[in-house]
Amino acid sequence: MKTASPFRELxxxxxxxxxxxxxxxxxxxxxxxxxxxxxxxxxxxxxxxPVSGAERGPFCxxxxxxxxxxxxxxxxxxxxxxxxxxxxxxxxxxxxxxxxA
Amino acid sequence: MESDYAxxxxxxxxxxxxxxxxxxxxxxxxxxxxxxxxxxxxxxxGLVWVQSKxxxxxxxxxxxxxxAAAWADFAASLxxxxxxxxxxxxKGGYDLHFSDxxxxxxxxxxxxxxxxxxxxxxxxxxGHNELRREEPEVGPKVAGAILHHQDGHANPxxxxxxxxxxxxxxxxxVxxGKTVDTVTRESSFRINCSDGTxxxxxxxxxxxGLGSAALGPKLGFKAPIRPQRGQVLITxxxxxxxxxxxxxxxxxxxxxxxxxxxxxxxxxxxxxxAKGLAGLAAEAIAAYPILAKAQLVRSWGxxxxxxxxxxxxxxxxxxxxxxxxxxxxxxxxxxxxxASFLPDWLEKTNTAPDLEVFSEDRFALS
Amino acid sequence: MLEADLLVxxxxxxxxxxxxxxxxxxxxxLLLDExxxxxxxxxxxxxxxxxxxxxxLGSDYTKGKALTEELDHPMIRHLSGATAWQIEKGPRVSFxxxxxxxxxxxxxxxxxxxxxxxxxxxxxxxxxGVMTAGAAQILLKQSGLMCERAVLAGSGPLLYLVAAQMYRxxxxxxxLVETQTFADRRAALRHLSGALRSWRLLAKGLGLxxxxxxxxxxxxxxxxxxxxxxxxxAETISFTSGGKRHRLECATVLLHHGVVPNTQAARSIDVPxxxxxxxxxxxxxxxxxxxxxxxxxxxxxxxxxxxxxxxAQLQGRLAALEIACDLGKTTPxxxxxxxxxxxxxxxxxxxxxxxxxxxxxxxxxxxxxxDDTIVCRCEEVTAGDIRRYAGLGxxxxxxxxxxxxxxxxxxxxxxxxxxxxxxxxxESGRSQDDTGYYRIRPPLKPVTLGELAAMTxxxxxxxxxxx
Numbered sequence: 001m002k003t004a005s006p007f008r009e010l011x012x013x014x015x016x017x018x019x020x021x022x023x024x025x026x027x028x029x030x031x032x033x034x035x036x037x038x039x040x041x042x043x044x045x046x047x048x049x050p051v052s053g054a055e056r057g058p059f060c061x062x063x064x065x066x067x068x069x070x071x072x073x074x075x076x077x078x079x080x081x082x083x084x085x086x087x088x089x090x091x092x093x094x095x096x097x098x099x100x101a
Numbered sequence: 102m103e104s105d106y107a108x109x110x111x112x113x114x115x116x117x118x119x120x121x122x123x124x125x126x127x128x129x130x131x132x133x134x135x136x137x138x139x140x141x142x143x144x145x146x147g148l149v150w151v152q153s154k155x156x157x158x159x160x161x162x163x164x165x166x167x168x169a170a171a172w173a174d175f176a177a178s179l180x181x182x183x184x185x186x187x188x189x190x191x192k193g194g195y196d197l198h199f200s201d202x203x204x205x206x207x208x209x210x211x212x213x214x215x216x217x218x219x220x221x222x223x224x225x226x227x228g229h230n231e232l233r234r235e236e237p238e239v240g241p242k243v244a245g246a247i248l249h250h251q252d253g254h255a256n257p258x259x260x261x262x263x264x265x266x267x268x269x270x271x272x273x274x275v276x277x278g279k280t281v282d283t284v285t286r287e288s289s290f291r292i293n294c295s296d297g298t299x300x301x302x303x304x305x306x307x308x309x310g311l312g313s314a315a316l317g318p319k320l321g322f323k324a325p326i327r328p329q330r331g332q333v334l335i336t337x338x339x340x341x342x343x344x345x346x347x348x349x350x351x352x353x354x355x356x357x358x359x360x361x362x363x364x365x366x367x368x369x370x371x372x373x374x375a376k377g378l379a380g381l382a383a384e385a386i387a388a389y390p391i392l393a394k395a396q397l398v399r400s401w402g403x404x405x406x407x408x409x410x411x412x413x414x415x416x417x418x419x420x421x422x423x424x425x426x427x428x429x430x431x432x433x434x435x436x437x438x439x440a441s442f443l444p445d446w447l448e449k450t451n452t453a454p455d456l457e458v459f460s461e462d463r464f465a466l467s
Numbered sequence: 468m469l470e471a472d473l474l475v476x477x478x479x480x481x482x483x484x485x486x487x488x489x490x491x492x493x494x495x496x497l498l499l500d501e502x503x504x505x506x507x508x509x510x511x512x513x514x515x516x517x518x519x520x521x522x523x524l525g526s527d528y529t530k531g532k533a534l535t536e537e538l539d540h541p542m543i544r545h546l547s548g549a550t551a552w553q554i555e556k557g558p559r560v561s562f563x564x565x566x567x568x569x570x571x572x573x574x575x576x577x578x579x580x581x582x583x584x585x586x587x588x589x590x591x592x593x594x595x596g597v598m599t600a601g602a603a604q605i606l607l608k609q610s611g612l613m614c615e616r617a618v619l620a621g622s623g624p625l626l627y628l629v630a631a632q633m634y635r636x637x638x639x640x641x642x643l644v645e646t647q648t649f650a651d652r653r654a655a656l657r658h659l660s661g662a663l664r665s666w667r668l669l670a671k672g673l674g675l676x677x678x679x680x681x682x683x684x685x686x687x688x689x690x691x692x693x694x695x696x697x698x699x700x701a702e703t704i705s706f707t708s709g710g711k712r713h714r715l716e717c718a719t720v721l722l723h724h725g726v727v728p729n730t731q732a733a734r735s736i737d738v739p740x741x742x743x744x745x746x747x748x749x750x751x752x753x754x755x756x757x758x759x760x761x762x763x764x765x766x767x768x769x770x771x772x773x774x775x776x777x778x779a780q781l782q783g784r785l786a787a788l789e790i791a792c793d794l795g796k797t798t799p800x801x802x803x804x805x806x807x808x809x810x811x812x813x814x815x816x817x818x819x820x821x822x823x824x825x826x827x828x829x830x831x832x833x834x835x836x837x838d839d840t841i842v843c844r845c846e847e848v849t850a851g852d853i854r855r856y857a858g859l860g861x862x863x864x865x866x867x868x869x870x871x872x873x874x875x876x877x878x879x880x881x882x883x884x885x886x887x888x889x890x891x892x893x894e895s896g897r898s899q900d901d902t903g904y905y906r907i908r909p910p911l912k913p914v915t916l917g918e919l920a921a922m923t924x925x926x927x928x929x930x931x932x933x934x
Contacts, residue, residue: 006596006718008638010611011517036610044595044700050338050356051847055699057595059844059882061602062508063501063912064583064729066845066877067593074394075915076337080605081501094340094356111860135862143869258869265859265870277860337877337913355872360916373909375553375561375570379922386920393917397910398877 005042017086021070028084035061035068035079038090046070046079047092069093104130104274106447107292107302109281109316110309112142113257113432114439116264118306118447120179121440123271125448130300131268132279132292134312139328139371141310142432144403146333146361147257147353148346149189149434152196152224152249156210159217160458161412165431166221167454168438169251175437176255176263183270185263187255188354194252195227195236195347197388201244208247223250238342240390246347254346256354257433264436276300281309284320286421305424306447310406311369313428321420323461326428328369328404331362332377334385336395349388358395360385371402405430409464415446415456426461471497471544471933473790474560474573476551476732479507480776481768482579483534485783490542492791495934497571498538499549499562501912505535507581508601509776511608520611523635527671527776528608534780544933552910554736558763561909561922568918571933575763575790578733579783582726582769585748586882587621587833588842588850591695592722596702600629600723613638614719618704620644620693621724622651623827627675629721634682641717642685644706646724646830649689655826662822664815687713691832695720724830728770731879734907738764742899745824746773747834748885749904755810756789757782765790778816781809834889842890843883845876853887857894863903864888877913880905 016027021043028037035058038046045055046068058068061080068079071091079090106122108115111133119129134140151169155162169191176187198204208226215222227235228245235248269275280295284305292300307313307320317324338356346352350360363377378400386393406428408414413429425447429435445453473489475482478500486496498505506513510531521529538545546564553561558576562569584599591597600619606612613636619626622645630640662669679686687708694705705714727748730740738759740749750772757765765786768779785806792802836842838851848871856870864880864887867873873887874880880887884905892902 006615006617007606008613008615010520010523010607010613010636033610036606036612039606040610040612046595049847054593054847055595056593057700058602059593059598060584061598061605062583064878064881069877076396076913083503094338133860140869143865258872261869262859262871269859275860278862334916336916373553375555375559375909375922378553378909379919382916382919382922386916393915393920395916396877396913397916397919398913399875399879400909402908 005040007040009040017084019084019086019088019090021090022092030084030086032084033080034070034082034084034090037084038079050094103289103301103303104128105302106130106304106306107132107290107300108306108308109292110307110312111275111277112140112308112310113261113264113436114310114427114429115306115308116261116268117432117436117439118308118427118443119268119273120264120271121444122447123268123273124440125444129268129273130302131273131275132281132294132300133275133277134280134309135278139311139369139404141403141406141430142257142261144333144371144401145257145433146331146359147254147351147433148194149191149253149255150194150431151251152194152211152247153348154431156214158410158412158458159214162214162218162222164413164438165434166251167442168435169253171437171441172253172255175440179263179267183263183266185259185266187260187263189253189255191251191253192345193248193250194254194345195246195248197246197347197349198244199242199387204245204247211247224248236344238389238391240388242387248345252346254351255433260433260436281316284424290424303423304447306427307424308427310428311404313426317426320424320426321418322416322426323464324426324428325409325464327407329407330365330367330371330402330404332365332373332381332402333359333361333400334378334381334397335359335399336392337398339395342391343389347388350385350392357398358385358392369404371404373400373402413459414461415443415459416461469497469569469571469931469933471495471571471573472794473497473575473577473787474499474558474571475577475579476560477507477579477581477768478502478505478538478545478547479509479579479581479768479779480531480534481581481770481779481783482507482577483538483783484780485577485579485767485787486543487537487540488784488787489791490540492787492796494542494791494794494796495932496543497573497933498543498545499551499560499571500545500547501550503547505538505545505547506531508605510534511605513608516608517611520607523632524608525632531776542934550912550914551732552912552914554732563914563918566918568914568922570922574794575765577765577767577783577786577790578770579766579768580729580732580770582773583729583881584723585725585727585829586886587722587724587830588836588840588886589693589695589722589833590837590840591697591701593841593844594695594697595700596697596718597695597720597722600625600721603629603721607632607636614721616641616718617721618642618644618715618717618719619721619723620690620704620706621722621830622646623723623725624672624675624823625723627672627679630684631675631678634678634684639682639684642687642715643679644690644693644704644708645686645688646690646693647688647827651826651828655822658822658825662819665819668819693830693832724833725827726769726773727885728772729881730770731881731907731911733759733766733770734904735909735911736761736764738766740904743772745821747829749899755785757786758789774817774820778813781813781816785809785813834886835893836886842886843873843876845878846872848873848883850886850890853890854894857891861891862895864891864905865903867891874905879907879911
């Protein structure tokens with residue numbers, strides 16, 4: 001189910017696949033940029049900072065700021081450098097697992 | 102205006118001595134170098150370590166033990182004065198071994214040292230399974246470990262911050278960005294810096310790390326100090342997976358796993374190399390396989406300040422009495438001793454420690 | 468280990484043009500780029516955008532497609548999704564691709580890693596929903612996503628371009644909050660003659676402004692005291708303009724006050740840089756061909772100094788010509804002959820820079836933020852913290868790392884380095900050159916320990932030429 005998102009998709013496209021993010025099921029565009037697709041699906045906060053627990057989301061979208069970090073298969077990755085694929089299990093970084101909230 | 106002491110070098114060694122002298126009511130001026138200098142204080146591993154030290158010189162093992170025992174009080178007094186916590190943890194530390202042979206060899210050496218220390222050398226041998234109970238993430242290649250109960254670790258950058266604030270807060274003067282050109286002696290020491298600054302003091306402590314090699318001979322020291330590079334890795338912040346530090350890896354208070362270190366004789370070169378980093382990563386994974394998925398976020402090379410036998414040098418200048426050389430490669434472990442006991446040696450009080458074995462007499466003229 | 472005559476880092480306009488020019492001269496080229504497709508940031512996804520998106524983005528963007536097609540050459544091996552994390556003498560580059568670490572060696576290295584947006588620390592800039600204007604462009608180019616209920620804030624022509632594109636897409640921004648003052652515009656007029664040489668560029672700019680006017684996008688100029696607020700995400704942006712305090716509700720804030728060279732790769736091998744006051748950033752020392760003080764290392768494109776996409780291409784080609792001459796594939800006379808028209812075009816391209824730099828200076832308050840403002844996003848270190856370290860005797864950015872961890876997080880100082888240098892320079896009264904910048908060391912991008920450990924086999928690998 002799509003949460004209200006302040007991002008609008010210009011084109012309709014078929015080809016959505018199911019992924020799991022922080023314990024929730026989301027339908028994202030297959031092969032899309034993971035950070036962009038999460039934003040489009042209404043996800044605003046991707047992680048909490050290790051220093052103060054502050055919420056963070058994508059900032060630069062070009063792999064330089066590291067604010068969009070997520071954990072995929074146990075490895076911390078920048079969401080803006082990843083592509084959506086079916087069955088992806090995405091969690092908050094540093095949770096040591098697939099991040100079921 | 103003349104200080105009781107001028108200390109050349111504002112790293113952990115210089116500031117620890119400064120702090121100790123200030124506690125005794127002496128006036129202190131510290132001269133520190135610039136932002137680009139090699140600074141062992143910023144690049145070290147952060148261990149407060151007893152085991153493996155002084156295997157050939159029990160006095161060094163003893164000195165390290167005294168410092169480790171005094172560290173908690175030293176950190177507490179700094180915290181009380183400045184609010185900065187050096188994050189000391191003294192729950193013991195490991196020397197990990199990948200073969201039963203090397204483990205047995207090291208144990209044999211420890212037994213000899215223990216006898217020379219009158220039995221005061223509290224260590225245990227942990228086989229693989231026992232070690233796994235203490236460190237669930239340790240890998241199958243690790244045959245066992247020596248757990249020494251006097252080992253620990255701290256946050257060297259927080260220590261540095263605390264010392265910087267403590268020295269200033271207790272009336273010490275710290276001058277940054279200074280390069281010392283010459284030192285002359287009349288009734289007192291006159292230290293001339295390249296930018297024209299002149300500092301006068303009754304006594305002088307040279308604690309400039311690698312910088313002491315060039316300046317030392319001008320003050321009548323041999324100062325046979327050389328750099329030795331250690332490359333270090335640090336990972337992203339992780340949930341707690343390592344309970345105790347080892348010489349291979351430790352989990353820092355902020356969460357990253359710090360892995361080190363190489364021992365390279367490459368001169369004044371603090372770069373990191375792909376080969377060095379790869380070797381360290383491989384060793385870390387052999388010890389703790391879970392680290393294979395951890396992201397490396399930072400690496401650095403730092404230069405150890407080494408004497409020919411690796412032991413500290415504590416020496417009063419034969420040519421310029423009142424000038425002292427203080428240098429070591431374990432500035433974190435010895436920070437407490439430098440703050441708590443070394444000032445007595447400098448002041449020549451009757452509780453001064455006997456540091457004769459650390460004098461330059463041991464370096465024969467070649 | 469892979470081997471080539473020329474190793475190019477970055478497949479943006481400079482890298483792509485350099486690769487083709489070098490290949491045409493007979494050099495083998497290995498082009499490493501971390502993105503899945505070539506184009507860099509400015510031409511992101513240009514090879515695959517649908518028609519509707521292309522219309523919104525305009526011809527300045529779509530013309531980049533031809534450049535990506537130039538990579539189709541037998542002497543060019545383009546490795547996409549390759550993240551370089553260490554550069555060593557050789558030149559030799561270690562990189563990761565598909566979860567495996569690798570290395571490549573070449574006779575010459577061209578760093579074409581482009582630019583970053585100048586960090587713009589304002590209160591609340593770390594909240595989810597706050598992004599750079601460049602990020603909005605990337606969302607549009609790569610994913611066809613438009614930001615609804617967005618406010619654009621800062622200074623520079625990119626703000627107008629983004630605003631116009633948003634309007635064309637049917638989601639105009641709620642407002643443009645511009646920090647440019649009347650005094651800035653007046654100061655820029657002194658450089659108008661230079662700008663007029665790039666009259667096409669100026670005309671485009673005026674066209675964008677006209678479009679925004681037609682769109683009815685509210686513009687607030689001379690803005691100051693910008694602050695973003697919200698509980699767990701950006702909800703409002705406040706600012707002073709025209710002597711009044713304004714507060715706008717929004718879902719997204721897009722910040723921009725200029726672009727600066729991305730100096731990470733060059734600094735990691737100690738390429739000397741100097742401070743450029745007009746562009747208010749560090750630029751690498753290089754000659755007219757882009758050769759740095761390390762004779763085997765060249766830099767081209769926005770990473771050498773901000774000039775835009777066309778200038779980047781020209782610089783890439785010039786660097787390639789010099790490299791080809793270095794390696795004996797052309798004579799100096801032929802090199803000079805080919806370079807003359809490129810240099811002439813480059814001069815024209817750069818003619819408007821002084822005007823743009825004066826007209827759209829950085830937002831002063833973001834250069835020296837208030838004490839409470841976070842400057843190091845990764846470690847949440849504030850401007851006040853940096854000022855305090857200066858008071859404790861911190862003379863340069865490397866010492867601050869000992870005091871509070873700025874620059875020690877995953878972004879390695881990309882979004883705080885300039886701010887920290889500015890703050891320390893201001894506190895000590897020294898220049899940015901004297902104050903210095905973070906020491907950059909590998910990894911340039913994170914690499915897992917497992918990937919790193921696998922490199923121990925590489926020393927014994929056979930050499931593999933790329934073409």
